[in-house]
Amino acid sequence: MTRRLSPVLVLFVATAVALAADDKNADPQPSKGETITFSFEKSKVFPGTSRGVTVYVPSQYDGKTPACVYVSQDGLPGYVGLAFEKLIAEKAMPVTIAIGVTPGVVKAANPDALPRFNRSYEYDGLGGDYVKFLVTELLPEVETKATQSGRKVVLSPSGVDRAIGGASSGAICAFTAAWERPDEFSRVFSTIGTYVGLRGGDVYPTLIRKFEPRPIRVYLQDGSKDLNIYGGDWWMANQTMQRALTFAGYEVKHSWNDGGHNGGLAAEVFPEAMKFLWEGHPKPVKAGQGSQQLKEILIPGEDWKLVGEGYKFTEGPATNAKGDVFFNDVGSSKTFKVVDGKAVEWLADSKRGDGQRFGPDGKLYTNASGVSKVLAWDADGKSTEFATGFKGNDLVVLNNGAVYATDPFEVPNNSKVYYVSPKGEAKVVDTGLKFANGITVSPDQTLLYVADSRTHWVYSYQIAADGSLAYKQKYYHLHVHDKDDDSGADGLRADRDGRLWVATKSGLQVCDQAGRVNCIIPTPNGKVSNLTFGGPDMDTVYATCGDRVFSRKMKAKGANAFEPPFKPAPPRL
Numbered sequence: 001m002t003r004r005l006s007p008v009l010v011l012f013v014a015t016a017v018a019l020a021a022d023d024k025n026a027d028p029q030p031s032k033g034e035t036i037t038f039s040f041e042k043s044k045v046f047p048g049t050s051r052g053v054t055v056y057v058p059s060q061y062d063g064k065t066p067a068c069v070y071v072s073q074d075g076l077p078g079y080v081g082l083a084f085e086k087l088i089a090e091k092a093m094p095v096t097i098a099i100g101v102t103p104g105v106v107k108a109a110n111p112d113a114l115p116r117f118n119r120s121y122e123y124d125g126l127g128g129d130y131v132k133f134l135v136t137e138l139l140p141e142v143e144t145k146a147t148q149s150g151r152k153v154v155l156s157p158s159g160v161d162r163a164i165g166g167a168s169s170g171a172i173c174a175f176t177a178a179w180e181r182p183d184e185f186s187r188v189f190s191t192i193g194t195y196v197g198l199r200g201g202d203v204y205p206t207l208i209r210k211f212e213p214r215p216i217r218v219y220l221q222d223g224s225k226d227l228n229i230y231g232g233d234w235w236m237a238n239q240t241m242q243r244a245l246t247f248a249g250y251e252v253k254h255s256w257n258d259g260g261h262n263g264g265l266a267a268e269v270f271p272e273a274m275k276f277l278w279e280g281h282p283k284p285v286k287a288g289q290g291s292q293q294l295k296e297i298l299i300p301g302e303d304w305k306l307v308g309e310g311y312k313f314t315e316g317p318a319t320n321a322k323g324d325v326f327f328n329d330v331g332s333s334k335t336f337k338v339v340d341g342k343a344v345e346w347l348a349d350s351k352r353g354d355g356q357r358f359g360p361d362g363k364l365y366t367n368a369s370g371v372s373k374v375l376a377w378d379a380d381g382k383s384t385e386f387a388t389g390f391k392g393n394d395l396v397v398l399n400n401g402a403v404y405a406t407d408p409f410e411v412p413n414n415s416k417v418y419y420v421s422p423k424g425e426a427k428v429v430d431t432g433l434k435f436a437n438g439i440t441v442s443p444d445q446t447l448l449y450v451a452d453s454r455t456h457w458v459y460s461y462q463i464a465a466d467g468s469l470a471y472k473q474k475y476y477h478l479h480v481h482d483k484d485d486d487s488g489a490d491g492l493r494a495d496r497d498g499r500l501w502v503a504t505k506s507g508l509q510v511c512d513q514a515g516r517v518n519c520i521i522p523t524p525n526g527k528v529s530n531l532t533f534g535g536p537d538m539d540t541v542y543a544t545c546g547d548r549v550f551s552r553k554m555k556a557k558g559a560n561a562f563e564p565p566f567k568p569a570p571p572r573l
Contacts, residue, residue, distance in 0.1 A: 076100025249288020491530025533558020
């Protein structure tokens with residue numbers, strides 16, 4: 001029986017054949033360097049896979065000084081070594097070892113079975129698995145090799161000294177590696193890149209515009225006769241990538257022609273691309289300033305600062321009227337205060353304090369999960385019971401003394417939102433969220449916002465005079481990282497301009513009043529559970545990030561719910 005190949009497999013096979021055919025037309029002149037080839041079959045990131053690896057060691061490499069790195073997907077085109085010899089000799093690029101690697105294949109279980117082809121999975125998929133494979137498995141394996149002349153391969157560990165490239169799916173793979181780990185790869189060569197909807201790559205132009213820019217330099221090549229199929233339009237997608245990178249302030253250069261989905265122009269522009277990518281080396285690639293929305297909240301040159309580390313799990317950052325910041329280490333049941341930029345212990349036993357806020361009376365109201373109560377702590381560290389009857393997760397205290405709290409624990413996938421009167425009387429005002437988590441109010445304190453961690457939504461409600469809620473909507477639409485099933489939306493804060501800041505698995509997602517994510521600001525360790533605005537001017541974000549707490553000064557200033565409500569400027573619709 002004749003079997004038809006799937007359209008996806010046809011596409012990938014055709015691409016590989018086209019690239020190979022173009023490679024045969026490369027300059028046949030022999031290069032002066034040495035080539036090492038081997039198979040790699042011991043990956044833990046992609047278990048069961050085997051792949052071929054080709055290492056080109058240029059003649060200028062001395063076998064001692066760590067070399068710069070260029071990683072090529074789908075193997076190593078013949079023109080790479082020739083170009084490297086010439087460019088290195090001209091001092092147009094540093095001494096660089098090229099590593100070509102083919103996509104993984106899981107061998108067939110028997111003669112009547114097909115192998116599993118990992119190319120689309122590894123290349124088109126977003127997330128950090130592939131760059132993890134390169135950094136933790138492949139590059140260390142390459143460094144165990146030596147040339148026939150006895151030169152040991154020694155590679156630079158710095159992302160400043162590393163470039164990565166590829167064609168088609170290999171191109172988006174290269175970009176993803178740098179996007180996920182710019183500290184490992186900061187220079188990208190992309191030809192006929194697959195920035196389309198095969199495995200989510202079509203979202204990149206949007207993410208590039210919203211994320212705080214990363215120190216990546218990119219060279220793009222494509223042609224007007226590139227593919228236009230079920231997954232998208234390659235030619236338009238590459239132009240959209242170029243426009244997004246330019247918009248966000250990235251260092252980007254492009255070369256367009258009327259070519260199709262093949263490597264015809266790649267060999268021609270490769271030397272020019274390498275000159276551009278390595279220009280100014282060893283100076284690091286600079287990150288752009290991003291969109292106007294990012295410029296309105298970020299201060300150039302201001303980065304994250306470490307406040308404390310070594311905690312079990314940090315949560316509940318809260319700010320008092322003076323701008324002093326407190327937070328909980330839930331795992332150790334301790335509360336800390338930030339003094340002169342560093343954390344000092346304030347409570348030796350917080351009763352497993354979790355989410356917390358200061359009230360208009362100056363007390364710290366805490367969801368004490370260890371005793372299933374809301375406790376009010378005074379300035380001397382003495383507590384009184386404010387509310388009981390539920391195990392709260394997070395809470396917000398309004399200027400009128402009322403409290404709203406989330407309880408996702410009592411009934412799985414059917415969370416409760418509680419209203420607690422200023423007298424401590426609690427009642428359920430909403431149910432149905434999968435995992436109600438972070439909670440806050442708008443600056444005018446007429447709208448309540450609740451994060452549902454197990455979705456990509458933050459809900460909005462209008463607050464009635466009696467504390468009940470009306471007009472519930474899935475209002476804020478959050479981004480979800482490709483590796484995650486949900487946004488992990490946690491802590492919420494509003495700033496004085498009415499923006500909503502949401503702690504998510506992707507970082508701090510900053511939304512406008514219309515419910516749209518404008519900006520995404522990652523944290524240094526890739527984690528964040530909650531945030532608060534602190535400092536005398538309420539212009540420093542303090543973020544609880546797993547075992548660490550970070551701070552960063554901003555242009556934006558926080559709106560404290562314990563202060564009198566005020567009407568912010570209307571959103572730009």
